[in-house]
Amino acid sequence: xxxNTFKYPTIYNFPPFFTKQPNLQTxxxxxxxxxxLILDYCKFYKIWSLSINGQPNTTTTSITDDDDDxxxxxxxxxxxxxxxxxxxxxxxxxxxxxxxxSDFILDIINHMIKNGKCEWIDANNHKFGLFIYWxxxxxxxxxxxxxxxxxxxxxxxxxxYEIRKSELTENxxxxxxxxxxxxxxxxxxxxxxxxxxxxxxxxxIVGVKFS
Amino acid sequence: MTSPYSSKYWKKVFLSSxxxxxxxxxxxxxxIQDGIGLYQGDYKLIDYQRGRCYLTNKRVIYISDLDPTxxxxxxxxxxxxxxxxxxxxxxxxLKSSPKVIVHMLPIVEKNSNINNDTTSLKIxxxxxxxxxxICFFSNVIKFNDVIKLQDDWSLLPRCQTCGMKAERDQxxxxxxxxxxxxxxRADIDLLTFDGSQCQKCTFxxxxxxxxxxxxxxxxxxxGLPPSLLKNALGHDNYDxxxxxxxxxxxxxxxxxxxVDDLVIKFSFRxxxxxxxxxxxxxxxxxxxxEKNQSDNTVNKGATKIYKSDLPEGQISSKDLAExxxxxxxxxxxxxxxxxxxxxxxxxxxxxxxxxxxxLNNSLQDLENLMSKGKELIKLSQSxxxxxxxxxxxxxKIDENVALLHNSKNSIKILDNIITKNEFSTSYxxxxxxTGLLNLKNGYKSDSKTRxxxxxxxxxxxxxxxxxxxxxxxxxxxNNGLITLYELYTLYxxxxxxxxxxxxxxxxxxxxFEKLGLNLKLIEIPLTRSTNKPxxxxxxDKIYIVSKKKIxxxxxxxxxxxxxSNNSTTGLSILQIQSKDDFNMNYLIIQTIINNLIxxxxxxxxxxxxxxxxxxxxxxxxxxxxxxxxxxxGGEDDSDDTPLQNAGNLSTRPSITYGIGDDLxxxxxxxxxxxxxxxGNSSHETVSASFNNDQQLYFxxxxxDELKDxxxx
Numbered sequence: 001x002x003x004n005t006f007k008y009p010t011i012y013n014f015p016p017f018f019t020k021q022p023n024l025q026t027x028x029x030x031x032x033x034x035x036x037l038i039l040d041y042c043k044f045y046k047i048w049s050l051s052i053n054g055q056p057n058t059t060t061t062s063i064t065d066d067d068d069d070x071x072x073x074x075x076x077x078x079x080x081x082x083x084x085x086x087x088x089x090x091x092x093x094x095x096x097x098x099x100x101x102s103d104f105i106l107d108i109i110n111h112m113i114k115n116g117k118c119e120w121i122d123a124n125n126h127k128f129g130l131f132i133y134w135x136x137x138x139x140x141x142x143x144x145x146x147x148x149x150x151x152x153x154x155x156x157x158x159x160x161y162e163i164r165k166s167e168l169t170e171n172x173x174x175x176x177x178x179x180x181x182x183x184x185x186x187x188x189x190x191x192x193x194x195x196x197x198x199x200x201x202x203x204x205i206v207g208v209k210f211s
Numbered sequence: 212m213t214s215p216y217s218s219k220y221w222k223k224v225f226l227s228s229x230x231x232x233x234x235x236x237x238x239x240x241x242x243i244q245d246g247i248g249l250y251q252g253d254y255k256l257i258d259y260q261r262g263r264c265y266l267t268n269k270r271v272i273y274i275s276d277l278d279p280t281x282x283x284x285x286x287x288x289x290x291x292x293x294x295x296x297x298x299x300x301x302x303x304x305l306k307s308s309p310k311v312i313v314h315m316l317p318i319v320e321k322n323s324n325i326n327n328d329t330t331s332l333k334i335x336x337x338x339x340x341x342x343x344x345i346c347f348f349s350n351v352i353k354f355n356d357v358i359k360l361q362d363d364w365s366l367l368p369r370c371q372t373c374g375m376k377a378e379r380d381q382x383x384x385x386x387x388x389x390x391x392x393x394x395x396r397a398d399i400d401l402l403t404f405d406g407s408q409c410q411k412c413t414f415x416x417x418x419x420x421x422x423x424x425x426x427x428x429x430x431x432x433x434g435l436p437p438s439l440l441k442n443a444l445g446h447d448n449y450d451x452x453x454x455x456x457x458x459x460x461x462x463x464x465x466x467x468x469x470v471d472d473l474v475i476k477f478s479f480r481x482x483x484x485x486x487x488x489x490x491x492x493x494x495x496x497x498x499x500x501e502k503n504q505s506d507n508t509v510n511k512g513a514t515k516i517y518k519s520d521l522p523e524g525q526i527s528s529k530d531l532a533e534x535x536x537x538x539x540x541x542x543x544x545x546x547x548x549x550x551x552x553x554x555x556x557x558x559x560x561x562x563x564x565x566x567x568x569x570l571n572n573s574l575q576d577l578e579n580l581m582s583k584g585k586e587l588i589k590l591s592q593s594x595x596x597x598x599x600x601x602x603x604x605x606x607k608i609d610e611n612v613a614l615l616h617n618s619k620n621s622i623k624i625l626d627n628i629i630t631k632n633e634f635s636t637s638y639x640x641x642x643x644x645t646g647l648l649n650l651k652n653g654y655k656s657d658s659k660t661r662x663x664x665x666x667x668x669x670x671x672x673x674x675x676x677x678x679x680x681x682x683x684x685x686x687x688x689n690n691g692l693i694t695l696y697e698l699y700t701l702y703x704x705x706x707x708x709x710x711x712x713x714x715x716x717x718x719x720x721x722x723f724e725k726l727g728l729n730l731k732l733i734e735i736p737l738t739r740s741t742n743k744p745x746x747x748x749x750x751d752k753i754y755i756v757s758k759k760k761i762x763x764x765x766x767x768x769x770x771x772x773x774x775s776n777n778s779t780t781g782l783s784i785l786q787i788q789s790k791d792d793f794n795m796n797y798l799i800i801q802t803i804i805n806n807l808i809x810x811x812x813x814x815x816x817x818x819x820x821x822x823x824x825x826x827x828x829x830x831x832x833x834x835x836x837x838x839x840x841x842x843x844g845g846e847d848d849s850d851d852t853p854l855q856n857a858g859n860l861s862t863r864p865s866i867t868y869g870i871g872d873d874l875x876x877x878x879x880x881x882x883x884x885x886x887x888x889x890g891n892s893s894h895e896t897v898s899a900s901f902n903n904d905q906q907l908y909f910x911x912x913x914x915d916e917l918k919d920x921x922x923x
Contacts (some may be wrong), residue, residue, distance in 0.1 A: 007841070015781065015816035016825050023811050024884045026830050036834040098818070 006044045009037065018091075018098035020107065031111040038108070039117060041090055043134040048178035049121060051129040054089035054105065118194065121180070132180055140174065140181075141188045143196075147172055148210045157207045216461045218472065219318050220294060224272050224287035228427040229677035229728055231594060232265055232272045232287055241266045245482030245667050247451070249273060257460035259288070263667075264477065266291075266490055269498055271313075273477075290475065292498040300488045301476075306691045309484040311477045311491065320714035331704070339385045341377055343370035346555065372558050374550030411684050427681050427729050569630075576630050577623075584619055591615045611800040670726060672711065673719035676702060677728045686730075686758055692766075692795050695720065695732075695754035711714060720756055731759050735802045753802050767803055769793075774813060774826050781816060800856070 011017050011033060021027045041047070092099040101109070109130065112118040116118045116136060121128040135143070144163070147156060151168070160182060162168065169175045174182070186208055191194035196209045224232045234240070245263035249256040262275035272289040296316045303309035349373050352360070359366055360382065367377050408415045409423035416424050423429075424674045477486065572909040591612065598608045624769055680686055685693060693701075695716065703710045710721075723730040733755040769792055774782060784800050786795050793800060804824055807813045 009834075009837050010831070011828060013827050015818070015823065016814040016827075017829060019815055019817045021808075021814050023808050023814070023827075025811050026808075026814055026827060029832070030829045033829065033832055033834055036838075040838070056740070098816075132532065 004143050004196045006041055009033075012037065012093060013096055015096055018093065018100045018104075020101070020104040031108055034108045035115065035117055038090060038112070038132065039134045042122055042132040046176060047132060048181055049129050049131050050090070050118075052099075052105070052109070052126055054091035131178070135173075137185055140177075140185045141192070141194075143172075144185060145173060145189060146208070147174075154210055159207045160205060163208075172193050214461060216251060216256075216459045218459060218475075220290055220315050220472075220475065221288040221459070222291070223285055224270075224274070224289045225421075225429075226274065226287045227429055227674075227678055228422050229674040230274065230286070230680055230726060231671075231674045231678065232289070233429065234267060235269060238267045240268045241268060241494055242487060243667065243671060244479065244481070244483045245486050245670070246479065247273065248478040250307075250476035250478060250482060251459070251461050252474050253474075255462040257462055259459075261480075262286075264487070266487065266494055267496055271477075271491070276335070290315075292495050293502055295495055296473075298488065298491055300484065302484075309479045309482070311484055311488050313475045313477070315473045315475065317473065320575050339382070339389055341368075341385055343373060344378070344381075345375045346370060346373040347557075348372045351381070361386070369550065372554045374554065390707060411681075412687060426684065426687060492577070503920060559873065573627055576626055580623060580626055587615065587619060588639070651829055669715070669718045670722065671723050673726055676716070676719050677723065677726075677730055679705060680730065682754070686756075689795055692755050692757045692799055694796050694798060695756060697796065698756055716753070720754070723756075724759075729759050730756060732756055735799075735806065753798055755799060766793075767807055767880070770800075770803060770807065771812060771826070773822060778826050778828075783821055783823050783824040785821075787824075 017030065017033075021030050030061070036048055038050070042050065045056070049054060091105055109118065112126055113120070115173070116134045118130045118134065120126060120130055147169070160179065164175070164177055165183060174185075177185075183205065189210075190197055194211055196211065197205055198207045198209060200206045227233050228442055243263060243265050247262055247264050248260040249262075258277060259273065259275050262273055262277075265272040265274070270289040270291055272287060277286050290313070294316050296314045298314065299312045301310040325717075334775055339357055340349050341352065342349050348370055350368060352368055356366075356368065360368075364379055367379060367382065369376050408676050409426060409428055411428040412423065412426045414423055414425040421429070456561065477484075477487075595608060595612065598611070676698075680693075680698075682704070683701075684700060685698075689697075698720070699713060699716050720732050723732060723774045735753045735755065770787070773787065773790060773793070784797060784804065787800055788795070788797065804813065808815060808824075811830055814829055816823045816825060
């Protein structure tokens, strides 16, 4: 078995797992397992955002992304995917022919939002999907700053592209990070006075300087 | 201060499993009264201070409210109406309750001689049937008459219809026959003896059992030897003459002389004494009259005038039940033995009356059958057409037509049999019903019961329902459970007339346990839909009548094991129903399952085909343990049927992230440990604490629910 494929836990093949359980206690446990599963799944495939159907999101960049249009396609290609997960929904198990109903999915998402494990990309428009925080933003910020610190890049200016795509970050977890997510992380660092965002005249970000 | 005492007048009464007396042939209830205590002379009889009295046309039966399981004392004792000399009434004064005082006839010494005779025979002779050689009427000689006959052969009986005297040879032969039969039966091999086999459920009980251990049916163990008979608590009470001294205890007395053997008092603590007194007078008169009639001492030599009027107060209602009663008592009058042509005439007219009744009934059914038959013929004709069209061999058609014809005939015969059967059963139930009716009408209403009917009536109804359940073997047919709805329809269908209301049934069934019957009523909150929140469905309840030993928890454990045996596929309710042990009402299973879901031990998979139930693997699943196992373990091959290992975390295959990507996996582990240390809102720690809280809450609420569910 290839280790490139996500190994679902046994519970994933248990048919009642896809039904909203009438028992409240069971339901809470079920939500928690779903949350853990989704986080694990996204972390494994480096899925930064999910659509509401449970598919990896490809449209998130459309809001503010000023990178070239082919960017996201490149992203997807960079992930070593044996199975075409972009078409597979986590909420659908073809093996046992079960899928979670939309109201149940909403329950799961709300549960995760409550626990700070995900966030609507646009709270007013759910079709853009969700950011999945397998690490919280603060944790990401720590990771990013640790890397800067460890590699002695304090006081150097880096472009966002360098952080996301360059060879420097190849072995880092935030390699290939979603652009909008990265901006959110950088904003946290700015608040902590650990970074400075450099913008051009039109207001778009050109680089970041870590202190 | 108590002292032992024995009375010659009290006799054992055999009780049915529901605690009602088993009546003798031709015996019927007249009145029932509760809250009665017994006195012998001026002294209380210990353990017979709270009970109820059944006045029948032959006996006064007293049944004490003792615990039915204690066999130390007899619950049911009776007085023979024929042994009552006179009665008087005492209206009570201050604290002493009203009483009916019964003076008994002194027992003649001759009776005890007969007693000795019976014991010397050491067998239990039966009634002897002899067939008149002139008119072939089958006459019956009662046991005491047989004894008399053996003393004095001049007392040979006469035929009840034509009046011819029986021949001595014939009678002697018959007696000898019956005796050899009886002696043969007297030796009992416990292994081969089948008298204690239950007629309903075929369970072979110990010979000294009175009721069947399994289903509670009264055992008919006719062939028991006298020694065993004694153990079997008075199986001999069908014999009027055979007496067994009942050990009684009376309260406080100094010397034996002061107890008046002949005076027995009934103390009416709940009132009703005047009514009882009046009925008792009537019953005593009636019984002595009947006794005289059967002894042929009434109007000897006088011309017979038919009298169909019965003493007042016995018949009041115009119901069908009452009419049947009337017909019965009429026929009793007709059947009074008279001799010669008149007797034959009366006998034959009675016979023709009975057959006409039967005929009327069957004619109606026949008409119904005819209409059905017409439909059948139509059907067969169309069938014939089809066959003709297909031009198959005509022989086959002929065969089919003949078969249809035959089946029509057999249906006719079957129908007749069924109507006859129903007729006889309803006939025998009439007595029960009239007794109940009297109770229902005769007493002040009781606000304690839901239906507002007198509690005495409800208690009696409860006993009858219990008998009905046991006699018809309903519980065993339904795996020991029946919903109240089903019981209601079944019972009312069996009654046929004077149907009871649902409230009456509820009241009657809910006091099963209070009456010490082997049945009980279970209430289960009814949850029709699993999606509804539990609190909303609390007001709905399903009522189930079951045997005492059956509990819903035993059923749920059985259900759980069944589900865990089928953990890979799960089971729907219909599939559960098809299993042998769960052949019960859909509602019951649904309710049990919903309770199990509420308890959290099973979960549901809702799919297009319906709901399928599984053991709750979700609650058992532990993500932390799973992740630990996965990170620690090597690269196992995938398990295609992972559910087989579900619930057993240690055997679960584990998974690692990317091959050789040491840095990657290291970088996972580091933040994990870091997060756990600072106790931030990382998902692992949250989920761990969450799980613990859940577990606590889960266990506590589960305990509460178990308490609620614990209706055992």
